[in-house]
Amino acid sequence: MFNHYFRYCLFITLFIFFSSLLIITSNYCIDKYNIFTDPDYLNAKVSINDRVLKFNKFSPRCREFEAIVFGTSRSVMYHTTFIHEQYGLKAYNFGVSAESFHGILRKLQWIIKNHCKPKTIFIPLNADQLLYMTDFSLPPYILNRMDPPDIVTLKGYKSIFYLTYVFSLPTTKSNLLFLFKDSQEPIRIKYNFLTGDTQYLWDEEFAIDGCPVKIENNKKNLKQAINILQEIKKIADKSGIDIVLLWNPLPIDYQVGNEQILLFLELIGPLFHFINRIPLEDHRLKDSRYYYDRNHFKESLAKDVLLLTNKINISLLIEEIRLHQSACKNARLSDQPGIAPRILNPLQP
Amino acid sequence: MLFNSFSFILFFLPVTLLGFYFIGKRYNHRLGIYWLVGASLFFYGWWNPVYLCLLLTSILLNYAVGVLLGAKPSKPILFLGISGNLGLIGYFKYANFFIDNINVVFQSDIILRQIVLPLGISFFIFQQISFLIDTYRGETKRLNLLHYSLFVSFFPKLIAGPIVQCKEMLPQFVRNTLHKNISEYFAIGLTFFFIGLFKKAIIADGIAIHATPVFNAAEQGIALTFFEAWGGALAYSLQLYFDFSGYSEMAFGIASMFGIVLPINFDSPYKAVNIADFWRRWHMTLSRFLKNYLYIPLGGNKKGTTRHYLNLMITMLIGGLWHGAGWSFVLWGGLHGVYLCISHMWGRMKKKIFKTKNQPSNRYSRTAGRLLTFFAVAIAWVLFRSESIEGARNMYHGMLGMNGFSLPTQLDFMIDALRSFFPDTYIVAHGLRSFGYVRGVFKLFLLLIIVWIMPNTYDLMKSGGTSLNLELLNYRTSLIIHWKEWHPSTTWAFTIGMIALLSLLSLTHVSEFLYFQF
DSSP states (O other), X not given: OOOHHHHHXXXXXXXXXXXXXXXXXXXXXXXXXXXXXXXXXXXXXXXXXXXXHHHHHHGGGGXXXXXXXXXXXXXXXXXXXXXXXXXXXXXXXXXXXXXXXXXXXXXXXXXXHTTOOOSEEEEEEOTTGGGGSOOTTOOTTSOOOSOHHHHTTSTTHXXXXXXXXXXXXXXXXXXXXXXXXXXXXXXXXXXXXXXXXXXXXXXXXXXXXXXXXXXXXXXXXXXXXXXXXXXXXXXXXXXXXXXXEEEXXXXXXXXXXXXXXXXXXXXXXXXXXXXXXXXXXXXXXXXXXXXXXXXXXXHHHHHHHTOGGGEEEHHHHHHHHHHHHHHHHHHHHHHOXXXXXXXXOSSOO | OOTTSHIIIIIIHHHHHHHHHHHXXXXXXXXXXXXXXXXHHHHHHHHOHHHHHHHHHHHXXXXXXXXXXXXXXXXXXXXXXXXXXXXXXXXXXXXXXXXXXXXXXXXXXXXXXXXXXXXXXHHHHHHHHHHHHHHHTTOSOOOXXXXXXXXXXXXXXXXXXXXXXXXXXXXXXXXXXXXXXXXXXXXXXXXXXXXXXXXXXXXXXXXXXXXXXXXXXXXXXXXXXXXXXXXXXXXXXXXXXXXXXXXXXXXXXXXXXXXXXXXXXXXXXXXXXXXXXXXXXXXXXXXXXXXXXXXXXXXXTSSXXXXXXXXXXXXXXXXXXXXXXXXXXXXXXXXXXXXXXXXXXXXXXXXXXXXXXXSXXXXXXXXXXXXXXXHHHHHHHHHHHOSSHHHHHHHHHHHTTTTOEEOOGGGGGGHHHHHHHOTTSOEESSSSGGGTHHHHHHHHHHHHHHHHHSOOXXXXXXXXXXXXXXXXXXXXXXXXXXXXXXXXXXXXXXXXXXXXXXXXXXXXXXXXXXXXXX
């Protein structure tokens, strides 16, 4: 009965079982991110599942908030204090890493269903929005990427979330580093889950070209994006919620680098009419000091986007982009500059 | 249900194994097979219960045609059977592609509703076609519906192969020793399964973050520089390698746990010394299918040189189309067809001029052949991976250096020298840092060393498992460095335990196997 094959299998099974137990126990005890105790404020070295943690904090208090900011990791820069200063509304920032329109729709549906009734929602748009409608290239270390409104329909989603947290390689690695050399590792993100505000603590240097390498023209995801935005607008109108569109102040070459975004803006123009943006001739859009990295702008730019003086008709934004694009095309025709490389970032915004 | 998910590893597999052995030992072997068929159908239905009806109907109809052919071989019945199968795959896989092309050519606006591709349809349809042809040729023994259902639906190979033949599976299903030597089956199966899981969860998913953003950027028309484009192409070549290799070994391991040996599907293809050798090692059961049921019936190499090349091209174009309904897959197959033709021409020329065989004779020519084959294959993978021809074109632009060169900041000191050599080329040293260049390059080199010189899992395992008759696999060793072969020792158990633990810890992000889409 107990031949060497049997002993081999038994050893592997017991090894996995007891090691797993040890890992789960130690991750639970160390719990560097205070997930099991108090995750209101979190100083993290990696991006963690901000969806679940924000949702957990937001859901019991959702009726307190008069405004909600949706969007990607870029949108977390629209701090709730800025919203209060400019609009006098108590806001929650629900910006999460790599957010999609579908994610916004699902969250809004949940909010309506649970009678939370904010007066205003802010939807920041990105010039490269159409690139990020899918999530197949998400980095694997971000735990459990499903949107909470989707996973709460699963029985015991919290247990799934906590189990994946205590039994995962990134958590184990992070906790081990915490035990042995924590002080060596710089903190990269500070979360405040009570308001949803986030601070980034990195600062990369990079060059901003005045013009994009190439004006892209990719129709992918356009139809899908418009359909979801129409649905969001329909739900908001029905519930008496105002929508404020924000045009994220990305580096200028990003803002004008896509032909299809013009079509996208043209299609949403009749739906929303207005958008807040920083004028494209603003020098800060070419200055990397106003950015954490190529994908993430700083608070000072975000604050200015919210200014009422920066609210314009969408058709004017289209005009600004078009003018800038043609200036770039003319410049290229006249002096044929060398082709500058575009820096790729494997992490989506 | 994915092999690399907790629901499969912790619930489905243990329950199916326990049920199979309990029923088989306690009652009888036949009931055990019933259980296995039931579990396989449940596995398929988990994804989309509606398509379970499609699988069942397909099994029943093909079985009926098989019975007719077994009773009296008839060409019209065979033709009907094959046409039915091709019609099914044609509708589900190629209808939209066909309509899109009609719309482009005739400027029409025909809209077909979105058809969801049934999981694994390309695999179970090809298996059934091979069954019908083998039955017509009298190469398959008469089998009952239960065994036929298991032959088609056996869950370890249902979704992404290998494409098995009836004659290699049936003798194993009827073997009365299936419920004996369980611990041996388990030991071998667990080892294969966890090595495969490690390849998928740690290696393939780990390298994917260096490939996906590059191909996405190419799809968006972003101008990729030389090293970015090559980095993406090589990273994808390795991602696909470890993904498919991992899947194949997991499937082999799971089948082994039931005492069933699946044919080898993956034999270190990047060690191939020429392109024909590559196709003898990559997706071996698909190559076997295409060779036996398409290339040879077309005449193979027996009808003159021109016809030989034409047959190769047809086979590879259809092989390409099998992988997906898109022109990029057709071009990918065509490119491999061209590679094969060149390889055969070169072989003929060598034979004529140097009076030598096509196989490289010494270490240096083998290394050169291996490198050439690898880079040719990697170049072709760009077409395979790109979502559009435009995306592939952008990748090739970058790989040819037509968008300039950017180097990591660590190589600042080389800039002046490079500029003096290439005065007309745009070279800068500020790019790529955020692409994780240094880490990515290190990973690429490490993985290339692994695929080129390390033994593969079958090499390690070939001495294990006398009851499973692993020697029946007729596996030819491709060892470049010698390695201690597997045996059920504590050292091996500890190693596999560690590998398993790391893989399980990485399952918080579950990703599909790349070959599931076919």
